[in-house]
Amino acid sequence: MEILGLLGNGFLVAFEPLNLGLIIFGVTVGLFIGAMPGLGSVNGVAILLPMTFLVPPASAMIFLAAIYYGAMYGGAISSIMLGIPGASTAVATTFDGRPLALQGKADTALVVAATASFIGGTVSILLFTGFAPALAHIALDFGDPEIFALMLLAFATFVGLSGDDIPKTIFSICIGLVFSAVGLDIMSGEPRLVFMNITGFMHGINFLVLAIGVYGIGEMLWTIEVTRGETQMSKATISLRRIVGHFGEMMRIWKSWTLGSFLGFFVGILPAAGATPGSLMAYGVAKMTAKNPRDFGKGEPAGVAAPEAANNAASTGSMLPMLTLGIPGSPTTAILLGGMVIWGLVPGPRLFIDETVFVWSLIASLYAANLFAFLINVAFVPVFLWMLKMPFTILAPTIFVLSLIGGYAPTQDMHDVWLMLIFGVGAYMLRKLDYPLAPAVLAIVLGPIAEPKMRQSLLISGGDFSVFFTRPIAGPITIIAIILILLPVFQLIRRKIKESRQAG
Amino acid sequence: MRRAELVTALLMAALSIYLMVKSAELPIGWVPDEGPGGGSFPFWLSAAMLLSCLWILYNWYRRTSPPSQSDEPFMDSYAARSFALAGGGVTAMIALVHVVGMYGAVPLFLIFYIRFLGRHSWTTTVSIAVGATVGAFFFFDVALRIVLPKGYLEPLFIPLYSIFL
Numbered sequence: 119m120e121i122l123g124l125l126g127n128g129f130l131v132a133f134e135p136l137n138l139g140l141i142i143f144g145v146t147v148g149l150f151i152g153a154m155p156g157l158g159s160v161n162g163v164a165i166l167l168p169m170t171f172l173v174p175p176a177s178a179m180i181f182l183a184a185i186y187y188g189a190m191y192g193g194a195i196s197s198i199m200l201g202i203p204g205a206s207t208a209v210a211t212t213f214d215g216r217p218l219a220l221q222g223k224a225d226t227a228l229v230v231a232a233t234a235s236f237i238g239g240t241v242s243i244l245l246f247t248g249f250a251p252a253l254a255h256i257a258l259d260f261g262d263p264e265i266f267a268l269m270l271l272a273f274a275t276f277v278g279l280s281g282d283d284i285p286k287t288i289f290s291i292c293i294g295l296v297f298s299a300v301g302l303d304i305m306s307g308e309p310r311l312v313f314m315n316i317t318g319f320m321h322g323i324n325f326l327v328l329a330i331g332v333y334g335i336g337e338m339l340w341t342i343e344v345t346r347g348e349t350q351m352s353k354a355t356i357s358l359r360r361i362v363g364h365f366g367e368m369m370r371i372w373k374s375w376t377l378g379s380f381l382g383f384f385v386g387i388l389p390a391a392g393a394t395p396g397s398l399m400a401y402g403v404a405k406m407t408a409k410n411p412r413d414f415g416k417g418e419p420a421g422v423a424a425p426e427a428a429n430n431a432a433s434t435g436s437m438l439p440m441l442t443l444g445i446p447g448s449p450t451t452a453i454l455l456g457g458m459v460i461w462g463l464v465p466g467p468r469l470f471i472d473e474t475v476f477v478w479s480l481i482a483s484l485y486a487a488n489l490f491a492f493l494i495n496v497a498f499v500p501v502f503l504w505m506l507k508m509p510f511t512i513l514a515p516t517i518f519v520l521s522l523i524g525g526y527a528p529t530q531d532m533h534d535v536w537l538m539l540i541f542g543v544g545a546y547m548l549r550k551l552d553y554p555l556a557p558a559v560l561a562i563v564l565g566p567i568a569e570p571k572m573r574q575s576l577l578i579s580g581g582d583f584s585v586f587f588t589r590p591i592a593g594p595i596t597i598i599a600i601i602l603i604l605l606p607v608f609q610l611i612r613r614k615i616k617e618s619r620q621a622g
Numbered sequence: 623m624r625r626a627e628l629v630t631a632l633l634m635a636a637l638s639i640y641l642m643v644k645s646a647e648l649p650i651g652w653v654p655d656e657g658p659g660g661g662s663f664p665f666w667l668s669a670a671m672l673l674s675c676l677w678i679l680y681n682w683y684r685r686t687s688p689p690s691q692s693d694e695p696f697m698d699s700y701a702a703r704s705f706a707l708a709g710g711g712v713t714a715m716i717a718l719v720h721v722v723g724m725y726g727a728v729p730l731f732l733i734f735y736i737r738f739l740g741r742h743s744w745t746t747t748v749s750i751a752v753g754a755t756v757g758a759f760f761f762f763d764v765a766l767r768i769v770l771p772k773g774y775l776e777p778l779f780i781p782l783y784s785i786f787l
Contacts, residue, residue, distance in 0.1 A: 172766055283687055285677035289634065292671040296641055296664045303648065303660035310648050310660055311641070335712065342708055343701045511740025512750065518712050518735075519728050523758060526724070527768050535716055543709060550696065551627055551689045569663045577657035 121251060128478030132180065132486055136173065140181040141483055145491040148188020153196050153502050154513060156341030158205030159189035159433070160450045164329040165520050167457050168527040175461035176476045182457065183437075183480060184487040186450055187239065190393065190430045191491045194231035194422070195502050198224055202345070207393035207429040210401040214414060214421030221417050229364040230419045231426045232495045234375045238427030239488035241379035242386075242434035247481060250470075254442040257467035262578070263585050265444070265466070266571040267595040269564050270586075271602070272389040272445050273557065278602030279388065281395075282554040294558035297323045298565025305573060318533030325456040325562045326528050327538045332555050333449075334521030335542025338514050340549055345510060361496065367419055374404040374420035375427040382428030386435025389560065392448040393432035400428035434484065441477060442467060446563065449556040456563045460528070465567075623692035627682050635675035641668035711735055723773035729755045763787070 131137065151162035162185045170178035193208030198215035211231060218227040260268075273291050277284060300311040301322025312319045368375070378400040385396035404424035405414040414421045436447030437454075444465035446452035458465050463473055470477055495502075525538040545555050579585035586596045642665055649659025650666075682690040697705065711734055718727035732751040736742050762768045764786045772779055 169761070171768070172761075283678075283681075285674040285681065286687075289671055289674040289678070292667045292674065296645075296667050296671065299645075299664040299667075306648070306656070306660045308648055308660055311644050311664060313644065339705060339708055342704050346700060509740060509742070512736055512742065512746070514708065515711075515732050515735035515740075516750070516754070518708075518715070519732065519754060519758075522712075522715065522719075522728070523724065523762065523770065526770065527762065527766075530768060532716075532719065532771065535719070539713060539716055542712075546705075547630065551623070551630055552687070572663070573657050581652050581657070 121247065124474065124478045125247065125482060127475065128480075128482030129485075131176070131475060131479035132482040137177050137180050137479070137483065138486070140173065140177055141184045141486050142490050142494070144181040144184025145188035145191075145487050146494055148185035148190075149192035149195075149491065149495060149502060150188075150505060151185065152189035152192020152194075152208070153204045153506055154192075154508075155196050155200065155202050155204055155345060156337060156510075156513075157517070158193065158207060159186045160448075160453065161333040161337055161517075162186075162189055163450050163453050164326070164333040165517065165524050167326060167453060168524040170457075171527070175458075175463060176479055178457065178461065179454065179476070179480055180483040180487075182454055183483060184491075186433055186454075187430070187484070187487040188491050188494075190239075190433050191232060191235045191495045192502070193429070194235065194426055195228065195495075195499075196506060198227045198231065198422075199503060199506060207397060207432075208425075209394065210397040210425035210428075211422055213401060213425075214416075214418050217415065217417035218419070218422065223417065225360055226364055226367065226419060227422050228499055229361050229496065230368060230371075230422045232492055233365070233368050234378065234423035234426040235430045235495075236488060236492040237375050238379040238382055238430035239434065239491075240485075241376075241427075242383040242431035243481070243484050243488060245380075245383050246434050246438055246484070250438055250442050250481070253438065254467045254470040257443050258471075260443075260467065260591065261575075261589075262571045263575040263589050263592040264595065266568060266575055267586055267592040267599065268443055268445055269568045269571070271595050271599040272439075272560070272564070274599035274602035275389050276554070276557045276560075278605040280554065280557075283552055284606050286551075286553045287557055290554050290557040291561050294328070294561025295565045295568070297328065297558075298325075298562045299569065304566075304570060316533065318531060318537070321529065321531075323537065323562065324529055324534060325453070325559070327525060327534045328541050328562050329453050329456070329559050330521050330525050331538040331541030332545040332559060334517060334524065335539060336545030336549065336555070338517050338521075339542065339546040342510070342514060368423070371420040371423050373407065374400075374424040377404055377407070378424040378427030379431045382431030383435040385428070386432030387438050387447050389436075389439070389445065389447050392436055393429040396432035396435075397425035397429040400424040430488075437484075440465070441469060441480070444469075444567065446560060449559050452560045452563045459563075459566075623689045623694050623696055624682075626696035627687070627689040628679070631675050631678045631682060635672055635679070638668050638672035638675055642672065707739060708735075711739075719771055719773065721773050723775045724770040725755050725759060725779075726773060726775050728758065760786075 151157045163182050170181055189205060190207060193203060193205040194211045196202060196204035197208040197211035198219050201212055201216040203209045203212055215227045276287050280287060300319055303310050309320055381400045382396040385399060386392055401421060401424050404420055405411050408420060436451045439445045439447045440451040440455055446455045455465050522535060525535045549555060575585050587593050645661040645665035645668055648661030650661040651659055653659045681687045685691050711731060715727045715731035729751040732754060733747055736750060737747040762770050
């Protein structure tokens, strides 16, 4: 009951004219960002965060969360119409969405995608509302060693579960953490890592400089190279009668979107997993459990519903650890977390007590954003289809300009803009060689929180690392983290044994 | 690809060593009554970076990672050309900010990209270039009071300041 009261108050704030306007504007921008190939929620949130300094923190956060939601809906549009995913989170949607579009059933795919997204979003927000206060309550007892152990766990999921090259993942995590240490040492006040004595490094490396470098400039350079040549857009016939007919189709495939919603939410909570693997897993499981697995990949609506429900559910799931523990569940929420720090909100379990209004208005705004994203998506499909025709040679320079201004605005220092360019070009090069970059962005956000926690924990214990193992909560978390880090090693050993058996 | 993988790993290993040396300017061990020294966190992480670079090099030697098996060029001519034009354009834009300010560099870059790389009409080009510049001025300088750099064009903005600020 208490939750309903808090949520009710949250709705009152979320429906204030400014916030409601920002929700609608945010989901529209998000839909557009999601639909454009090469831009996903993380790019949109990173590039537009500096623009939100115009409004109060709670409204800014509501706006960015709405973009996040809209982008999850929008990704499906180009997956279906162009056959190229609008964002990595919509990759699985192309498997059946594109064949449907080629059969002239683009409208079926679009409506199923939007409806499944809506269901995935709604189910996950309900789960979120139920779980979040309880989790935050438990987390209130966490001390420095526990929080540090949780961060270790977040990084361990990248090593153990992301499936990227392991040494390159570790490299990416470490370089992000080292960059976060640049500037004044918080505990001793001494300057450190001031490269070549350039004074610009004294104020540290702002996480936005790395995030915009990677997701603005690096991403555009990458997309320019990958999307050579023109893309072929499918035709869509849309009428109200056909749309109503598709809801019957939705009932037939209920299993796929129920599965996608729950799977997506729980996968989304894991920092390394998130919406992309969540939607791929949902597609795989939906195919495995379907009566007609052979139809998947040839234009089965259930193959669109499962990943679309999952990627929306995962985006809500990734907010759960961000709001309750202060540990982001995805690169997008990492940037939101960094934003919270800029606005003077202290992430962590105390947020639910100290910033009750902020937390609950954000949760309420998610309900609203989900509804508006669905309505705007269905109502304005033709507009988004028209915008998809926007040539990349107009979009790319606009993103470059937004990155330039966005890199300058937070610190107002040209030093940061140059640094952003270096990061962008570096990110593009490293990405070509399969270095994962999301861990570095997560690391530069978490670094300034993780380092003092570790040093304080060690100070309490007198330099004894066993503090992370012997405490009742920190202990198991650290051990799980270490198992996750070693997981690939176990797999390697098992494979070696198998191979030697086969050879013998 | 194979050569790029090697060169990158070596460069990153060198960067790790530089970061280790730089971190060691502060105490990296235990400081009595203060806990771990200020340099310890970045130092040991840079050491971990170096180790992962060695691991990447080992994978390169054994040819187990995908880029170390690939014979494709790191950048073909299309990639190199588009990278040079887009990356060069952005670099030039940032350099120009120091000279003609944000409101000079942004429209020049947009005209270069949209008209000369994108081959769009002058109407499209000019409307986007002017729209973006005017929009940015009202959003940042006027609404947010974040004064974007003007370079040598500063005098032109004095009348605008007196109207809007």
